[in-house]
Amino acid sequence: MGLSGSVGRRIGVLVAVIAMASGAFVSGAQAAPNPVVFGTASASPKAHTGACPATVTLSTTVKVKAPVALKYAWTFSDGDRSRAKTYKVGGKGLKTVRLSTSIKVTGDARGWGAVRLVSPVKKTSGKASFAVTCAGDTESTGDVWDSVATSAEGSETPDVSATPPPAGQDDDKPAQNLVRKATIVFERTTASKCPVTFKIHGHFEGLPAGAQAVQYRLVGTQEWKTVNVPADHGAVFTTVLETFNWDWETDQTSVQIQIRQPDGLMSNTLYYFKCGPPSDKESFGATAEKITLTAAGGPLVELVADAYLDAVQAVSGAQVALVSRYGFRAELNAGPVTYEELWATQPAGLAVDVNAMTGAQLKKLLAHPNPSGWVLTPSSSLRYTLQGGAVTEITLNGTPVTDTQVIKIAANYILMGGWQGFPRWEGSTSVYHGGPDDTGALASYIVKNSPVRAPKGDRVTIR
Structure with a gap:
């Protein structure tokens, strides 16, 4: 497996497939999460410049309803794939499993890896993209990277309703509630049905005077992101928070954000049904x-x-x-x-x-x-x-x-x-x-x- 150093390859578009949880980022506002939901795929490091060989770890999470046996393989941008593996998830209720693979890179390379589930459903994760630039004379004409190990690690699904305090704060001295109201708005940028690219605009009301840093996350994910609000923000500050690419394999139907502040402020929920409609009975x-x-x-x-x-x-x-x-x-x-x-x-x-x-x-x-x-x-x-x-x-x-x-x-x-x-x-x-x-x-x-x-x-x- 590999990527020709003389030809090179463009980094694949990283498609963030957002996990659903707590009935807020799901196919219905009151429904339980889907049986199998991928989280965001990532590479660590995403970009490496320096000595080679270098090791890059690709990973993603998948939320499942236990008990279940996950059968999966990693697929890569050069057409190769790892051997199929099975990971048994025990217990009951929702569980989160982190799937990872390590690749050894010996020359300049750009590519991506993604998980392809075979069972209990056929489904593919988002792409974890990486780039490696080797220092010195490392010109190569053959395969320059290969998967050397894959693993799975299970855990209980975290409670996304419990919002940790921002950095620099503790439970005894929480940060103030910066945002009084958060509203999100859907903007379709390509296509009318599926696949579709769309932006999520955020509207923050009630911010204190002066420059602010507002942290938020997509409900169902663990990654907090930061919006820097200028001092002249006015009564309502508006910005684009996320850009999504949903295709026919996407089973998400909704988006909601949570603000990182003591009151755990949630936005409204937006729905889009053209890429993965929920079951008829979901409410x-x-x-x-x-x-x-x-x-x-x-x-x-x-x-x-x-x-x-x-x-x-x-x-x-x-x-x-x-x-x-x-x-x-x-x-x-x-x-x-x-x-x-x-x-x-x-x-x-x-x-x-x-x-x-x-x-x-x-x-x-x-x-x-x-x-x-x-x-x-x-x-x-x-x-x-x-x-x-x-x-x-x-x-x-x-x-x-x-x-x-x-x-x-x-x-x-x-x-x-x-x-x-x-x-x-x-x-x-x-x-x-x-x-x-x-x-x-x-x-x-x-x-x-x-x-x-x-x-x-x-x-x-x-x-």
Whole structure:
């Protein structure tokens, strides 16, 4: 096995596959972690410059429900793999196993290693990338690295709800609570389904005056990261916290962060279901009452419009969301909301985008005579009246909309394209193309506002 020193290889992209735990970074806010979940893969050292041969250790963690036998092998960027090994995990409940391999490098090399599980499921970890530059004359034309040992070490799964104090502090003198509220927002940067790359924006409120260092971690992982906040941070400080790459082998469906401070502050939870939907019965928050679906839309479609706006407002400046009755198949009953119900409510998994149009263009769109008798249902920020085939009254946040006023409107891209019983949004301008899928937006909104009450279904008046 090895890598030609004369040709060289580019370092593989390190894909951080984040472990889920404590029902907060899982396929449902109230559900147990998946049976097999990889943590972040890493190399130590990640980069080496100096004397060779050098030893690099590649490792990753995997969380499993015991008892179970893990059968696995390490695979490498040059196409080779280690011998398959079996590690028996005893006891009961969730266990964390660290899988590692040591490679001996004799010449300049760049590459990666990843764990491929054979049993109890077939699944591959993220890539642990490394780079070695040897000092002196070490020119080589053959294989320059090889795996020399592999090992597995088990442990009890740590309780991620217990937040250790920041460095320099102790339990008797904990650090102050720097952040009053932490909110995260999803931004899709490539694709609408899977594989997908997306960013997680963090919004920190209530920070003290002056420069600050805020530590956070992804719920389900042990690595704390630091955000340096400038002195002129203002009332809300916003930054990109993470960039994820999820493909078809990713079984994660949610992201949440925890702030490293005495109160163990948690953010909201974001969901994305296109790469690995959970089981039909897993739940996502609850409704306080039945949320009905009427012939025109009613309370359920109003709820979805609110979820659309909430999902994209912070990163796009959207002022209103519009939803068509098209595609809705079932109501939400009172109590826990399962994925099966979410899927029945919003089955298409369409991405939410934002376009801008004038008040006159909006009125024309809202007045369109839908052949099924439907109307476009707005988020709570907009109300309008239809009479005689025209919009006679319309307000945005309680203020009348003028014909020349420019409004940023969120909707799924199919509605914008003219395929849900309403015309194409001709003349509108694209503002933001990066929202989550509509099913994930609804799940995130219900969990965030649980238990959710039914909207009144009165945002559109027809005379």
